[in-house]
Structure formats: structure tokens, C-alpha cells
Amino acid sequence: xxxxxxxxxxxxxxPATIARTAMFLVEHQANQAMNLTLGYSKPMLPLQDSAQIxxxxxxxxxxxxxxPAGPNTxxxxxxxFIGQYTKAADQTEDMKLxxxxxxxxxxxxxxxWFKKASDFFRPVTGGRFAFVSTNSIAQGQPxxxxxxxxxxxxxxxxxxxxTFAWQSEAPGSAAVHCVITGYDKHERSAPQLFIYEKxxxxxxxxxxxxxxxxxxxxxxxxxxxxxxxxxxxLPKVTRGSQATDGGNLIVEVGEYAEVAAxxxxxxxxxxxxxxxxxxxxxxxxxxxxxxxxxDPRDIGRSPVLKERVEAARVMRLASxxxxxxxxxxxxxLFQENHQPLGPYVGIPAVVSETRAFYTVQxxxxxxxxxxxxxxxxxxxxxxxxxxxxxxxxxxxxxxxxRLKSDLNFSNxxxxxxxxxxxxxxxxxxxxxDGGKGVIAARELHPERSLAEHYNPLAMSPxxxxxxxxxxxxxxxAFGAKKPLHSNEERLTLLxxxxxxxxxxxxxxxxR
Numbered sequence: 001x002x003x004x005x006x007x008x009x010x011x012x013x014x015p016a017t018i019a020r021t022a023m024f025l026v027e028h029q030a031n032q033a034m035n036l037t038l039g040y041s042k043p044m045l046p047l048q049d050s051a052q053i054x055x056x057x058x059x060x061x062x063x064x065x066x067x068p069a070g071p072n073t074x075x076x077x078x079x080x081f082i083g084q085y086t087k088a089a090d091q092t093e094d095m096k097l098x099x100x101x102x103x104x105x106x107x108x109x110x111x112x113w114f115k116k117a118s119d120f121f122r123p124v125t126g127g128r129f130a131f132v133s134t135n136s137i138a139q140g141q142p143x144x145x146x147x148x149x150x151x152x153x154x155x156x157x158x159x160x161x162x163t164f165a166w167q168s169e170a171p172g173s174a175a176v177h178c179v180i181t182g183y184d185k186h187e188r189s190a191p192q193l194f195i196y197e198k199x200x201x202x203x204x205x206x207x208x209x210x211x212x213x214x215x216x217x218x219x220x221x222x223x224x225x226x227x228x229x230x231x232x233x234l235p236k237v238t239r240g241s242q243a244t245d246g247g248n249l250i251v252e253v254g255e256y257a258e259v260a261a262x263x264x265x266x267x268x269x270x271x272x273x274x275x276x277x278x279x280x281x282x283x284x285x286x287x288x289x290x291x292x293x294x295d296p297r298d299i300g301r302s303p304v305l306k307e308r309v310e311a312a313r314v315m316r317l318a319s320x321x322x323x324x325x326x327x328x329x330x331x332x333l334f335q336e337n338h339q340p341l342g343p344y345v346g347i348p349a350v351v352s353e354t355r356a357f358y359t360v361q362x363x364x365x366x367x368x369x370x371x372x373x374x375x376x377x378x379x380x381x382x383x384x385x386x387x388x389x390x391x392x393x394x395x396x397x398x399x400x401x402r403l404k405s406d407l408n409f410s411n412x413x414x415x416x417x418x419x420x421x422x423x424x425x426x427x428x429x430x431x432x433d434g435g436k437g438v439i440a441a442r443e444l445h446p447e448r449s450l451a452e453h454y455n456p457l458a459m460s461p462x463x464x465x466x467x468x469x470x471x472x473x474x475x476x477a478f479g480a481k482k483p484l485h486s487n488e489e490r491l492t493l494l495x496x497x498x499x500x501x502x503x504x505x506x507x508x509x510x511r
């Protein structure tokens with residue numbers, strides 16, 4: 001190939017000049033390799049050929065005016081990584097221009113290049129494209145918005161690299177968690193799937209029949225946001241209570257002694273937990289005045305309550321958000337109260353990607369759950385068993401979102417789509433008993449936090465054994481006909497169950 005066959009788009013002049021120069025260097029390196037192999041290479045000087053680098057906004061330019069669309073044209077690149085909440089106004093306009101009626105506010109800026117590439121090849125039979133992108137394109141709610149149009153246009157994933165850390169050599173730069181995905185049409189070669197045991201490790205190619213939108217070997221199912229659970233076996237999961245108080249209703253460790261010394265304020269002290277406190281075993285409290293025994297006169301009797309409630313009122317009145325301003329009328333209450341009335345499972349919003357199991361905990365109604373802790377009432381312990389299983393964390397890793405590389409739980413995407421079929425009463429009780437076994441194994445070392453219990457390098461044999469027992473019965477609950485030995489087998493089963501349980505919905509949407 002000749003340099004003039006390479007085309008590029010760069011938004012600024014100086015980087016465009018660097019790109020043209022870099023192409024000369026690459027050609028020189030290729031000529032050196034040829035010379036070593038064949039003993040001859042064509043002289044480069046004088047320079048008569050050059051890569052075609054256009055200066056401009058790639059999302060505003062017509063790519064077909066720069067290079068002809070053909071079956072032997074390949075598009076590749078490393079577009080800018082700008083998240084849904086960090087796009088500038090002009091970048092949002094870029095997205096709307098490219099996506100048109102299909103624009104979805106959850107899509108990252110990088111996805112516009114995928115749509116441009118797909119549209120570029122619309123008139124031709126073949127073509128291929130591939131991009132480095134943030135791993136968010138294959139996680140959670142944005143997945144259907146991107147991959148739905150790509151699959152509808154006839155594209156398939158030819159190859160994919162699952163999440164890895166892209167590290168720059170620039171001093172002080174942060175690692176970005178990326179994926180690489182490549183696409184083709186009407187080709188029958190086996191897809192190539194690369195996985196990373198560690199995000200900073202080396203890729204390993206694994207067999208795959210079909211790579212789906214979640215970059216795993218499985219059918220092209222798109223898991224969409226759902227307002228209630230797909231499974232009749234699963235109750236509602238709710239985000240914990242939102243204080244929106246400027247920290248005035250929350251009592252930190254260093255403040256506890258002062259608040260507890262006030263006998264009136266002490267009446268309303270409750271243990272308070274976010275995901276961090278649950279996982280790391282940390283203490284935190286709040287002033288909870290939402291119970292029926294609250295006496296409004298206590299605020300005037302207590303200097304501590306009066307000062308903190310007044311500060312919360314002032315903070316809320318200063319907010320630009322109308323709901324927060326309205327909440328200033330009851331500054332002694334959390335702005336949103338979602339506290340369970342009975343025993344519940346506390347589900348951290350975010351847990352480490354290194355966990356082999358999702359680190360949930362049974363809590364009593366006296367423990368107030370904050371907005372970084374999801375809750376589900378669990379009077380008999382069945383939900384604890386489901387959440388603590390390999391089956392659940394496998395589903396979470398496949399379809400849930402990520403915060404960098406950590407697992408980011410979602411009730412509408414992950415929980416409400418968990419494809420748990422009807423469970424026989426005998427198996428249900430076995431799941432409950434298996435969950436109790438996990439709790440008993442933890443209690444052998446009560447001094448350890450969940451983070452310590454589930455350190456992947458130091459899990460106790462008793463806890464591992466208890467989880468193995470739990471996994472066997474949860475696998476049965478999901479319909480496994482034989483023992484499952486890997487999470488890959490579980491994921492295959494999960495997608496099969498999801499396809500079965502949503503078949504009627506999918507059929508209806510096609511009519």
C-alpha cells in the first residue's frame with residue numbers, strides 16, 4: 001500500500017501535521033524491515049507521497065467526500081473518550097447530528113464514530129471498521145442504544161478485546177479502561193474474543209461462536225432497562241434513602257461522642273450505611289427523625305439537633321433544585337426516605353472487580369441505608385442466597401455497568417432482568433440454607449470486614465466451601481441440569497434463560 005491510500009481526520013492543525021510526519025516514519029520502518037528481509041527497499045527520498053490528513057471535526061464532515069466507500073476500505077481509530085455527563089454543548093450537538101432520531105443521552109461521545117462508520121458503508125456490501133473506546137459502550141443501559149442500530153444494519157462483531165487498562169507514557173496520566181471492537185458484514189470467519197484476567201495483564205484469546213454486545217460468547221440479546229423484575233420470584237430492589245442535607249444529618253466517627261452526649265439528640269442516632277461502610281465494616285451514624293416516636297419539640301430542646309437541622313434547612317434553600325428547596329420545609333427528614341421496615345439485604349452500589357462474589361449483607365431495619373446502598377426486603381434469606389451466588393455476579397459482570405473497572409450495580413438493568421425461572425419450594429429452601437451457611441462461615445471470623453473476607457488472595461477455606469454449596473443449589477434454581485464448573489457455563493445458561501423469558505416480548509416487538 002502507498003501512503004496516499006491512508007486517510008485521517010484530525011480536529012487541530014498541529015496534531016494533523018504530527019500524524020503526517022508519523023506516517024513517514026512508519027513507512028521508513030516498513031522499508032527497513034523489507035530491506036532486512038529482501039535485501040532491497042525503494043528509496044523514500046525525495047518525498048513524493050503523503051498520507052491524506054484532513055483538518056476538521058470528524059463528526060461534521062462527510063467521510064465519503066474524503067475517501068470512497070468500498071468493500072476493501074477499513075476504518076479504524078481511537079476517538080476521544082468523553083462521558084455522557086462531561087460532553088460540552090457543541091459535542092452534544094455533534095451527537096444529535098450523527099445519531100438523529102436514534103440519539104440517546106446515555107451514549108458516550110465516542111459512539112458517534114461507530115454510527116458514522118456504519119453509515120459510511122451503507123451503500124456497499126462489505127467494509128470493516130474497528131475502534132478503541134471506553135468500556136462503557138458494552139455495559140449497562142447504553143448497550144442497546146449503540147448495538148441495536150449496528151446489529152440492525154447487519155454488522156457483527158468480528159473481534160473484541162474485553163476491558164483492559166490503556167496506559168499512556170505521559171507523566172501523571174491516568175489509566176483509562178478500554179475495549180477494542182471490530183465489525184464486518186456478511187463474513188463467516190470465526191470471531192476472535194480476547195479476555196484479560198487482570199485489566200493490566202496480557203490478553204488471552206478464547207473460543208467464541210458469536211460475540212454479543214456485552215463482549216462475551218453468546219446470542220445477540222440486548223438487555224434493556226426494566227421497571228419491574230422479569231422474574232416473579234424476585235421482589236423490588238430500591239436505592240437507599242437520600243439525605244441531601246449538606247452532611248448535617250450524618251454523624252461521622254469524630255462527631256459521634258458530641259452527638260451521643262446530648263440525651264435528646266441521642267434518641268435519634270441510628271447506624272447509617274453506604275456501600276463503603278458495608279464492605280469495609282466501617283461505622284457511621286445519622287439522625288433519623290422519620291419514625292413515629294419523633295417529637296418535633298425535641299429540636300428546640302437539643303442544641304445539637306437545632307444547629308444541625310437549621311444548617312440542613314439553609315443548605316436546601318440555597319439549592320437550585322426545586323425538590324431540594326421544597327425539602328427545606330422538613331429539614332429534619334432525609335429528602336428521600338426509602339428505608340425498609342423489615343430485615344433486608346444491603347447491596348453496595350459499587351464493589352471491586354476482583355470480587356468472586358458480590359459482597360452483600362443482611363441488615364436490620366434499624367440500620368439506615370444511604371443512597372449508595374440498594375435494599376431488598378428479605379425476611380427468609382432467599383435473596384441473600386441469590387445475591388451471594390456466582391450466578392448473580394456473573395450476570396452483573398456481563399450486563400451491568402462499571403465505574404472504571406469496578407462493578408456498578410443497577411436495579412433496573414441488572415436485577416430486574418435477572419432471568420430466574422420459577423423455583424420449587426425444596427430448592428428455594430436449599431438456597432436459603434446455603435445463604436445461612438455463607439453467613440456462618442463469615443461469623444467464624446467476626447473481626448473481618450467483607451473486604452477482608454472476600455480478598456481474592458485470602459478467602460478462608462470454610463467460606464469458599466460454603467459458597468460452593470450455595471452455588472450448586474442456585475445453579476439448580478436457574479435450571480442447570482448438571483453441575484456447572486465455570487462462570488462461562490453459567491453465562492451461557494443465563495442468556496438461554498433470558499431468551500426464553502423474554503421470547504414473548506421480543507415476538508411482540510417484531511410485529
